[in-house]
Amino acid sequence: MTEKKSCLKGVGLTKVFGLGRNKNMAVDHVDFDFAEGEIVSIVGESGSGKTTLAKMLLGLINTTEGDIYFQGKKRDIRSHKAKKEYWTNIQAIFQDPFSSYNIFNKIDTLFLDCINMRGGKKLPYEKKVEMMTEACSFVNLKFAELTNKYPFELSGGQMQRLMIARIFLLQPKILLADEPTSMIDACSRATILDMLMKLRNDTGMTIIFITHDIGLAYFVSDKVFIMERGKFVESGTADEVILRPKEAYTKRLLNDVPKIHEEWDLSTVDIKVN
């Protein structure tokens, strides 16, 4: 296998909240290297620092320590212009599709903003409509039915698919998906995952999944990182981590997920809490 080009790299990434006695290491000296066109998952329980890490990668919060390298160069987003530039390369899908949209903007506006952001501001309107139709058909929605609608008129699954259509128009280098399927039911989940994988195959973007669903992580990703209390406790290819876990924490997580072909051992948890 040829060595893939590094897309996003973190060295000693740390985020500390609070001071003195209240000091809380949300993310604790984390190192990683995501290659281009790879799907990676960051798995952990609530409060393990997954979302804090995601926010740092997106540049929404500052890092306390450590550096992020984007395509081999050190990321510098101190100026507003540089930040905007960076955001054309990295985009995100969040957990709650209902609160991801500007409620005052129609869907057309949302798409037109995306096209403008990609530098298509001067294109004729017909061309823009063509692009929007293509994006909608990518996610099995019909653009003709969506024009002049507001996002809240759609169902949760449709909204999440619209979010993917947006990503399709923007074509970022990296997509950060923070629990993209935890709010929608199991049947729509398969559709969303299929689309994300197709998006990766078509455009070669790097997708970073952040999830607590270890089954989903195993299904989609090439590499899995297990996070516990701000640290990566185990990492490797999906098969290595999920099928042959070494760390006790990973084993516990796996054990707690209900399975269908193996016995689900209920005795590992105790309902007595002191």
Place this chain on the structure above:
Amino acid sequence: MGKVILEVNELTTKYITRFNEDVYAVDHVSLKVEEGKSLGIAGESGCGKSTLALSLMGYYFAPLHYTSGEIIIDGQNITGMHPDTVRKSILGNEIAYIPQAAMNALNPTQKIINFIEDVVQAHDPKVSKKEIYELARERFEVLGLPKEVLQRYPVELSGGMKQRTVIATSVILEPKILIADEPSSALDVTSQKMVIKMLRYMMEKGYVKAMIFITHELPLLYNVTDDIMVMYAGQIVEKGASKQTVFDPIHPYAKGLMGSIIVPESGLKDTKLTAIPGTPPNLKNPPEGCRFAERCKYVQPECKRFPVDMKYVEGDRSYRCIFTEEYLRKAYQND
């Protein structure tokens, strides 16, 4: 065959929208739950799972209205009763309900013990506070919750603890049947496991005699329940023992649903996730024939002509499709 705790015959309930349209969200549903058994209900969002749960309690408030059918709890028909009687003597006493985000049911300005006092005194005002405390303490201890929880406020408890507190409270009057509507979907895997273990333990202890469990997480359903019922667009499309329904579904919709299971087991990467194309029909004007016909892979013209009845096959299984079991199995094999 055990004693039948809950029997529902051809229950139909509808929503009346503000434009005076009828939406039949539960359409001629029949089911039976025996003592010591649990029934699981699976299906997509919007297929009527939660409406069925609400309808089963026999207490209706707008926009949900009762249309026809009967609900029999332990030999007692509750459908003809006055709503106030149902509220006073059936809810909580005979049938208990845990909603999806049960932890939000707790009053943030009250201690847990006050909440429990309210619940008990709503049904019997004569019970003294001391008796209630003793009852709650004993019940909590058995279910693994420390008695200090009773003197706490909801903000002092974690999400999993709150959920378990509400569940423990819901069975304080020893109802005959417990309806759990996605009790663990807001929790992480470890807390989920604790909730499940607690529900099982309650059944063993006899605090509830039977349970109905609603979720769209099929692996969870498979591990918790004895029987599984698959719902689609307000109707039951398949019913059978858990193992059979998960590993060997007959109805094409059930088959599609089982294809969307994701579990961290070896061999998962080789299986292809089968998403069902399309969306469920609008129940304002449901299709004449089979409701799944629009999205079905094996659809034939005659599917869309007449309403489809449940077909019964050996081993207490039933499904709603015009094709025979052999025909469907052959079709699945050819895929």
